[in-house]
Amino acid sequence: xxxxxxxxxxxxxxxxxxxxxxxxxxxxxxxxxxxxxxxxxxxxxxxxxxxxxxxxxxxxxxxxxxxxxxxxxxxxxxxxxxxxxxxxxxxxxxxxxxxxxxxxxxxxxxxxxxxxxxxxxxxxxxxxxxxxxxxxxxxxxxxxxxxxxxxxxxxxxxxxxxxxxxxxxxxxxxxxxxxxxxxxxxxxxxxxxxxxxxxxxxxxxxxxxxxxxxxxxxxxxxxxxxxxxxxxxxxxxxxxxxxxxxxxxxxxxxxxxxxxxxxxxxxxxxxxxxxxxxxxxxxxxxxxxxxxxxxxxxxxxxxxxxxxxxxxxxxxxxxxxxxxxxxxxxxxxxxxxxxxxxxxxxxxxxxxxxxxxxxxxxxxxxxxxxxxxxxxxxxxxxxxxxxxxxxxxxxxxxxxxxxxxxxxxxxxxxxxxx
Amino acid sequence: xxxxxxxxxxxxxxxxxxxxxxxxxxxxxxxxxxxxxxxxxxxxxxxxxxxxxxxxxxxxxxxxxxxxxxxxxxxxxxxxxxxxxxxxxxxxxxxxxxxxxxxxxxxxxxxxxxxxxxxxxxxxxxxxxxxxxxxxxxxxxxxxxxxxxxxxxxxxxxxxxxxxxxxxxxxxxxxxxxxxxxxxxxxxxxxxxxxxxxxxxxxxxxxxxxxxxxxxxxxxxxxxxxxxxxxxxxxxxxxxxxxxxxxxxxxxxxxxxxxxxxxxxxxxxxxxxxxxxxxxxxxxxxxxxxxxxxxxxxxxxxxxxxxxxxxxxxxxxxxxxxxxxxxxxxxxxxxxxxxxxxxxxxxxxxxxxxxxxxxxxxxxxxxxxxxxxxxxxxxxxxxxxxxxxxxxxxxxxxxxxxxxxxxxxxxxxxxxxx
Numbered sequence: 059x060x061x062x063x064x065x066x067x068x069x070x071x072x073x074x075x076x077x078x079x080x081x082x083x084x085x086x087x088x089x090x091x092x093x094x095x096x097x098x099x100x101x102x103x104x105x106x107x108x109x110x111x112x113x114x115x116x117x118x119x120x121x122x123x124x125x126x127x128x129x130x131x132x133x134x135x136x137x138x139x140x141x142x143x144x145x146x147x148x149x150x151x152x153x154x155x156x157x158x159x160x161x162x163x164x165x166x167x168x169x170x171x172x173x174x175x176x177x178x179x180x181x182x183x184x185x186x187x188x189x190x191x192x193x194x195x196x197x198x199x200x201x202x203x204x205x206x207x208x209x210x211x212x213x214x215x216x217x218x219x220x221x222x223x224x225x226x227x228x229x230x231x232x233x234x235x236x237x238x239x240x241x242x243x244x245x246x247x248x249x250x251x252x253x254x255x256x257x258x259x260x261x262x263x264x265x266x267x268x269x270x271x272x273x274x275x276x277x278x279x280x281x282x283x284x285x286x287x288x289x290x291x292x293x294x295x296x297x298x299x300x301x302x303x304x305x306x307x308x309x310x311x312x313x314x315x316x317x318x319x320x321x322x323x324x325x326x327x328x329x330x331x332x333x334x335x336x337x338x339x340x341x342x343x344x345x346x347x348x349x350x351x352x353x354x355x356x357x358x359x360x361x362x363x364x365x366x367x368x369x370x371x372x373x374x375x376x377x378x379x380x381x382x383x384x385x386x387x388x389x390x391x392x393x394x395x396x397x398x399x400x401x402x403x404x405x406x407x408x409x410x411x412x413x414x415x416x417x418x419x420x421x422x423x424x425x426x427x428x429x430x431x432x433x434x435x436x437x438x439x440x441x442x443x444x445x446x447x448x449x450x451x452x453x454x455x456x457x458x459x460x461x462x463x464x465x466x467x468x469x470x471x472x473x474x475x476x
Numbered sequence: 477x478x479x480x481x482x483x484x485x486x487x488x489x490x491x492x493x494x495x496x497x498x499x500x501x502x503x504x505x506x507x508x509x510x511x512x513x514x515x516x517x518x519x520x521x522x523x524x525x526x527x528x529x530x531x532x533x534x535x536x537x538x539x540x541x542x543x544x545x546x547x548x549x550x551x552x553x554x555x556x557x558x559x560x561x562x563x564x565x566x567x568x569x570x571x572x573x574x575x576x577x578x579x580x581x582x583x584x585x586x587x588x589x590x591x592x593x594x595x596x597x598x599x600x601x602x603x604x605x606x607x608x609x610x611x612x613x614x615x616x617x618x619x620x621x622x623x624x625x626x627x628x629x630x631x632x633x634x635x636x637x638x639x640x641x642x643x644x645x646x647x648x649x650x651x652x653x654x655x656x657x658x659x660x661x662x663x664x665x666x667x668x669x670x671x672x673x674x675x676x677x678x679x680x681x682x683x684x685x686x687x688x689x690x691x692x693x694x695x696x697x698x699x700x701x702x703x704x705x706x707x708x709x710x711x712x713x714x715x716x717x718x719x720x721x722x723x724x725x726x727x728x729x730x731x732x733x734x735x736x737x738x739x740x741x742x743x744x745x746x747x748x749x750x751x752x753x754x755x756x757x758x759x760x761x762x763x764x765x766x767x768x769x770x771x772x773x774x775x776x777x778x779x780x781x782x783x784x785x786x787x788x789x790x791x792x793x794x795x796x797x798x799x800x801x802x803x804x805x806x807x808x809x810x811x812x813x814x815x816x817x818x819x820x821x822x823x824x825x826x827x828x829x830x831x832x833x834x835x836x837x838x839x840x841x842x843x844x845x846x847x848x849x850x851x852x853x854x855x856x857x858x859x860x861x862x863x864x865x866x867x868x869x870x871x872x873x874x875x876x877x878x879x880x881x882x883x884x885x886x887x888x889x890x891x892x893x894x
Contacts, residue, residue, distance in 0.1 A: 077811065077835070077837065080835075080837070081834055081835065160856060162854070162855075162856060166845055166849060168855055168856075173837075175867050175868070176837070176867060254691065254692075258866075258867050258868065259867070259868055273672065273695055274672075274695050277691055277692050279697065279698070279866060279868040280697070281868075297890075300890040303890065303892050304890065304892055306892075307892035307893060308892075311892070311893055311894075393495065411887075415885050416499055417495070417498075417499060419495065419498070419591075419594070419883075420883065421883060421884060422883070422884045422886055423883060423884070423885055423886070424886045424887075424888065425885075425886070425887045425888060426887070426888045426889055426890055426891075427584055427886055427887075427888030427889075427890070427891040427892075428891065428892045428893050430892070430893035431584060431886060431891070431893055432884075436580070436893070437580075437586055437884070438578060438580060438586075448676075448697060449593050449594060449676050449677070449881035450593070450676065450677055450697040450699075450868065450869045450881070451868045451869035453881050453882050453883060453884075454882075454883070454884050463867035463868070463871050464871050464872075465837075465838065465839060465840070465841060465871060465872070466839060466840045466841070466850075466855070466871075466872050467833050467841055467843075468840055468841070468842045468843070468845055468849060469829075469842075469843045469844070469845075470842065470843065470844045470845030471844055471845075472715070472718040472721065472722065472844055472845070473844075473845040473846065473849070474721050474722055474724075474725035474726075474729070474845075474846045474848070475725060475729055475846050475848035475849055475854070476729075
């Protein structure tokens with residue numbers, strides 16, 4: 059018999075645990091979430107010490123300050139993770155929901171019920187809080203979870219995962235339901251995403267490179283998340299003051315996140331009135347601007363945008379700006395360069411609002427609001443495991459129901475098919 | 477600039493058409509379906525002539541009779557395709573359905589609406605009627621469709637696709653919405669399933685080999701369909717007469733389809749009473765039996781089952797039979813060898829019925845009925861594009877709603893995020 063790899067062994071163990079976990083009651087799962095939250099707080103010194111070791115390696119390897127900040131844990135951040143687990147405990151359990159049903163003419167009763175997906179693999183980068191978030195959401199939705207975090211955070215992630223695993227098992231969650239891949243080998247990801255016999259879905263969370271690699275190479279179904287080249291289109295009829303507030307918020311309030319704006323599109327008829335003050339405000343806030351020729355003519359600080367700029371998710375205080383002839387050109391630009399995440403129009407025109415929402419193909423399409431609202435918590439879902447930018451299975455912010463599948467139960471009295 | 481391949485050109489054209497098709501009204505789509513149905517009937521002599529050429533090539537290449545039967549078109553079969561299109565026209569349009577929505581505390585109104593997936597690629601084998609079925613369901617659900625049929629049916633499929641395309645375009649469906657890949661090259665499939673920039677989903681319909689190849693190599697999201705190693709478990713308390721009818725129907729009524737039973741599991745306490753008459757009935761119906769040792773002891777005509785038998789979707793009048801100690805062993809056997817399609821228990825015991833439906837992980841789990849009912853028409857969906865055996869996006873019989881995604885529309889009055 060062929061020896062199986064460590065990763066295959068873990069994937070197999072998760073798939074066995076998943077069968078049991080699917081039938082664990084909501085009560086047990088909720089108690090486990092409380093116990094996990096408590097364990098995080100009790101073990102915070104251990105977790106902080108492991109995190110300190112990761113931080114030191116990071117500094118030695120010349121990690122950027124912004125990355126170090128994402129990696130760093132504090133007492134407050136650990137308490138926030140615990141609070142997140144408690145909140146997930148309070149959300150309603152999607153498993154067991156009767157979605158629909160009917161009695162057929164032949165007397166068969168067909169019931170469609172919500173069931174866990176089975177095994178969810180999460181592949182993520184620097185932030186250790188993803189470990190706790192993913193475990194909480196997967197356990198609550200009855201899924202076994204396989205965690206593969208970034209090598210920069212390996213000690214922090216391992217500490218969090220081991221604390222959560224012990225607490226969960228003690229509270230009645232089947233052994234094997236939480237699998238942490240303790241490897242910094244990049245080949246581990248490649249191996250993991252070929253385990254289609256054991257894994258039901260893989261969710262990559264991280265940069266465009268990671269996500270593309272997973273999509274191109276996975277034989278396990280993938281949910282693409284979080285790449286956002288988001289646009290705001292300021293239409294001819296926009297209220298300039300409203301447009302300025304929305305466009306400023308969409309770029310500046312938190313530029314590193316996926317729902318931040320990367321490109322501002324402005325109708326040519328309002329550009330001379332709207333853009334000079336807008337560009338000035340951006341420059342004062344430290345935003346570097348890359349613009350089309352017409353935009354550059356309005357402000358000498360604007361650099362020339364290249365074709366590449368329109369496709370770039372800057373993720374920082376940089377912005378591309380383009381003046382367009384009309385709504386159609388704005389929609390065409392978004393279709394060409396957008397990533398189907400979040401798109402906004404600022405307008406007073408009923409028809410243009412309607413056309414924009416109908417024709418723009420994206421997870422979230424806004425009229426007169428900032429794209430920054432695309433978020434599971436803002437939408438009132440109480441949780442978020444990622445923002446899907448694909449169309450299959452889930453689109454937009456994903457919460458607990460998006461971590462489930464369905465099955466049909468058919469109850470008869472001896473029916474056979476004629 | 478690099479020259480793009482014929483297939484890439486068609487995928488790109490489909491993705492452009494999909495944007496327009498997404499906003500075509502239900503009225504136009506329904507008229508187009510009627511026109512397509514009429515065109516099929518009007519052009520039946522052309523289609524029959526092309527099909528005759530395929531049949532002749534098939535015979536020359538030594539195609540089996542059962543395959544030739546699947547390939548063959550008749551006036552009646554063309555009329556049935558047309559009738560199918562008319563029926564899809566009468567189903568309600570899933571696009572535009574408002575799935576849910578709410579007004580948030582900050583006044584933003586969030587509405588989740590159903591939208592087309594975009595571009596659906598269907599890769600299928602011998603039966604030319606799939607061409608018409610797939611086009612009808614995709615057009616009704618607002619999706620552009622890329623068709624890649626089997627080489628044995630290339631002339632029939634091309635004829636049907638061209639008749640449908642002309643009729644659809646004349647009725648207002650955007651040009652490019654129906655793309656037929658006119659190639660018998662196997663590499664065409666390989667190329668097609670890497671077009672993730674243009675295609676939103678690929679649905680393979682055919683044998684296990686085709687489906688595995690697509691799952692292993694596609695960078696486009698896949699919906700796995702139709703592989704069914706289905707079981708019926710006759711529990712200790714089963715009514716023997718009911719069990720016999722169900723087990724006979726599940727195997728014999730149409731053995732070539734995916735919801736037919738491949739393995740009969742029998743509780744050891746009822747086996748001596750139940751199996752002799754059952755096995756005799758199968759043998760009289762020409763069913764070849766492969767059984768475990770205990771089954772062979774009951775009837776000399778039973779051949780020895782190998783490990784491979786338990787994994788095999790025979791698709792014909794062959795059946796494997798195993799006597800098991802109890803419910804747990806039956807459930808474990810199904811978990812090990814099943815394909816998560818359709819599974820049945822025959823029992824009078826409330827607890828065993830409940831446990832079987834809870835613990836068996838499959839698209840359709842039956843109590844006291846034949847697995848043959850897993851079908852979009854039988855379930856009352858009015859259509860079927862395939863039966864999903866995966867958990868992501870859709871599970872079980874897929875009809876029009878399963879060919880859609882959603883988008884969030886967010887309407888504000890200037891909201892920005894704090």
